[in-house]
Amino acid sequence: MLPSRKGLLTWLGRRRWINWIPSTTYLLLLFYIPIAMLMYYSFWRYLKLFRFEPALTLENYLRFFTSPIYTRVLLNTIFIVGVAMALLLIVGFPIAYFIARYVRSSADRIILLMLIPVEINYLIRIFAWRTILGENGILNSFLVAVGVIEKPLPIFFYNWFAIVIVTMHEWLPYVVIPLYISLRSIPRSLYEAAHDLGASRLQTFLKITLPLCKPGILTAIFIVFIPALGEFAIPALVGGKSGYMIGNMIENQLLAAGNWPLATAASVILLATSLIIVGIMVKILGMEALYR
Amino acid sequence: MSLKLENIHKFFGHITALKNVNLEVNKGELLVILGTSGSGKSTLLRIISGLEKPDKGRVLINGRDVTYEPPYNRPTSMVFQDLALFPHLNVFENIAFGLKIRKYDRREVEIRVKEVAEMLRINDLLDRSVAKISGGQRQRVALARSLVLHPDILLLDEPLGALDMKLRMDMWVELKKLQRQVANTWVFVTHDQHEAMALADKIAVINTGEIQQLGTKDEVYDSPASLFVASFIGEMNFLEGRVTEVKGDVLKVETPVGEVEATMQRVKGRPETGARVTVGIRPEKIQITKTPNDCINTLSARVSEINFSGVLTTYELELPDGSRIKIQTTSRQMGYRQGDKVYISWSPEDVNVYVTQ
Structure with a gap:
């Protein structure tokens, strides 16, 4: 006999653990198992091009850390993304502050406008920068036209700073939005109270605005820092020699050099690096201070 | 300062x-x-x-x-x-x-x-x-x-x-x-x-x-x-009226329920005879009696509501023209019931008069 609908619902209701099945299965199949496989591969032994055998060796990790090139690439990556992140916060903060304090009523529309460029294809956006920063780009033409330089210089493109600029363009809305939300939730009376208690504008900013913005800053770092660390398309397209990042190295080992064990070991190291950096940020910014 | x-x-x-x-x-x-x-x-x-x-x-x-x-x-x-x-x-x-x-x-x-x-x-x-x-x-x-x-x-x-x-x-x-x-x-x-x-x-x-x-x-x-x-402050009973006489320290106002007398020091502005005014009396300044007393400012009324709320007892009375007036007192046992005919009175010093253009 088939159970009635109601009977089935009570049966399900008593077995709460059933609710966990879909989400857990999803995460397990698409997230935890692939990561476990990735980690597992990183202990295999490389034989020759696209040939490796199962093993439990640390030689890939050793090779990564003993090679002066790979560690330098990793540090270079952290440096480039760090600079981009810092500049993003510096540029994003005034924008978010302005929207939160002065355009409250039409803030949603402004945020929407900021999001429109994000809808444009990612590769096209990267290429678009070539028309600005490239040798025949707008910047060079402008500088030649006003007579600052005599002929176009190839210095604005194909270097690490081009990565910083393109990365900033890529992620700016994702920095502004969490900062805006943080700032919006600070009642006006807090600023007024600080002024009333004797704080100047700068003191109010340092002692009230900035500390209360920590969740927004931390969220922006979470959203931007981790994916940007693993970026390979931007450095490949605009980075040049000084902009070689760990994402390029992994891609290269995976597709060209055919050394999957080394590529996966580098991925695991990148993952660990991301976690460490995020951990340090949480420690510095003291997320828990807001929820004690 | x-x-x-x-x-x-x-x-x-x-x-x-x-x-x-x-x-x-x-x-x-x-x-x-x-x-x-x-x-x-x-x-x-x-x-x-x-x-x-x-x-x-x-x-x-x-x-x-x-x-x-x-x-x-x-x-x-x-x-x-x-x-x-x-x-x-x-x-x-x-x-x-x-x-x-x-x-x-x-x-x-x-x-x-x-x-x-x-x-x-x-x-x-x-x-x-x-x-x-x-x-x-x-x-x-x-x-x-x-x-x-x-x-x-x-x-x-x-x-x-x-x-x-x-x-x-x-x-x-x-x-x-x-x-x-x-x-x-x-x-x-x-x-x-x-x-x-x-x-x-x-x-x-x-x-x-x-x-x-x-x-x-x-x-x-x-x-x-x-x-x-x-x-805005406290409770106040209001009666609309017209000034009939200004004489020395006394102002007389004709209201739909009878004549009200006020002392000049409580009068705001300088109303002349014939001016429209509003008269205000605090509920606790009004006395309530069974029989009419000889005071000026005595009106007849009927008890329509009695509300005891701890310290105060509030009486709501109906005046002959149907308007209502509130009285507050701290004494509880006055022996009145709903529908009783009573007399109310107040002193001219407790009357506030405002000119209503």
């Missing part, structure tokens, strides 16, 4: 928020600014604190013109309506905020914070988060944060709004004590007339941006300067 406002005007676009406000408060006095929401009372407080600049007029504190001084250059401190405690700082750090900005050394900060915390009985909360203390305690922290700076003038913008009635009444007693103890000038804004009566040395009643009356509690209650004040 601790605080003096001269001809303060404030406009928001086309709206006049404050119109020609003049105010004087002596040192050590507690002034309550009483008004409905939108009356301009908070704007007035913000002008005193410096958070808002007046469009016209001057603000003087201890004789010094501070009209265009920013809030951090004034010897005032404000307790905000939402308290505005800093959520990322604990109780101690909140109270110490102003002292630290003024670069007091750590020992001095600690001594002064402890002192004020003890006075407000929050000394064992100092290391707690402001999010994890009760509403009443948050109140005290906000007060402490301002009082620790020893401001010449403490400004309070409806700080008790979030508390329940019982707690508020306790706070009234405590605030009053505290104000006497610290002996500085307080300006307290509220829309609650009971709060005003409980706290004030002086009351300023404000309506649509204008001060209607500035006076002691007794002045404002016994002799309200305008119809608005009369209806």
Whole structure:
């Protein structure tokens, strides 16, 4: 006999653990198992091009850390993304502050406008920068036209700073939005109270605005820092020699050099690096201070 | 003179928020600014604190013109309506905020914070988060944060709004004590007339941006300067009428229910014979009797409602023309029942007369 609908619902209701099945299965199949496989591969032994055998060796990790090139690439990556992140916060903060304090009523529309460029294809956006920063780009033409330089210089493109600029363009809305939300939730009376208690504008900013913005800053770092660390398309397209990042190295080992064990070991190291950096940020910014 | 406002005007676009406000408060006095929401009372407080600049007029504190001084250059401190405690700082750090900005050394900060915390009985909360203390305690922290700076003038913008009635009444007693103890000038804004009566040395009643009356509690209650004040503070019975006679110290008014006599000192304005006026009598100033007495101002009425609420008994009476009048008394056993015919009377000294154009 088939159970009635109601009977089935009570049966399900008593077995709460059933609710966990879909989400857990999803995460397990698409997230935890692939990561476990990735980690597992990183202990295999490389034989020759696209040939490796199962093993439990640390030689890939050793090779990564003993090679002066790979560690330098990793540090270079952290440096480039760090600079981009810092500049993003510096540029994003005034924008978010302005929207939160002065355009409250039409803030949603402004945020929407900021999001429109994000809808444009990612590769096209990267290429678009070539028309600005490239040798025949707008910047060079402008500088030649006003007579600052005599002929176009190839210095604005194909270097690490081009990565910083393109990365900033890529992620700016994702920095502004969490900062805006943080700032919006600070009642006006807090600023007024600080002024009333004797704080100047700068003191109010340092002692009230900035500390209360920590969740927004931390969220922006979470959203931007981790994916940007693993970026390979931007450095490949605009980075040049000084902009070689760990994402390029992994891609290269995976597709060209055919050394999957080394590529996966580098991925695991990148993952660990991301976690460490995020951990340090949480420690510095003291997320828990807001929820004690 | 601790605080003096001269001809303060404030406009928001086309709206006049404050119109020609003049105010004087002596040192050590507690002034309550009483008004409905939108009356301009908070704007007035913000002008005193410096958070808002007046469009016209001057603000003087201890004789010094501070009209265009920013809030951090004034010897005032404000307790905000939402308290505005800093959520990322604990109780101690909140109270110490102003002292630290003024670069007091750590020992001095600690001594002064402890002192004020003890006075407000929050000394064992100092290391707690402001999010994890009760509403009443948050109140005290906000007060402490301002009082620790020893401001010449403490400004309070409806700080008790979030508390329940019982707690508020306790706070009234405590605030009053505290104000006497610290002996500085307080300006307290509220829309609650009971709060005003409980706290004030002086009351300023404000309506649509204008001060209607500035006076002691007794002045404002016994002799309200305008119809608005009369209806806003306490309860008042109103009768419409026309002046029939002005003679020496006595004014006679013909109302639909009979003649009412008033003494001139309670008459606002200079009504002439024939002028339309409104007569106001407080419910507790009316006597109620079974038989008519010889007094002037005696009317007949019928008991329509009796309501005993603890200390007071309120009678609602119907007058011959169908209008109603309220009477309050503290005596409980008067032996009247619904429907009884009674006589009411009052003294001419208790009658307020307002000219209604």
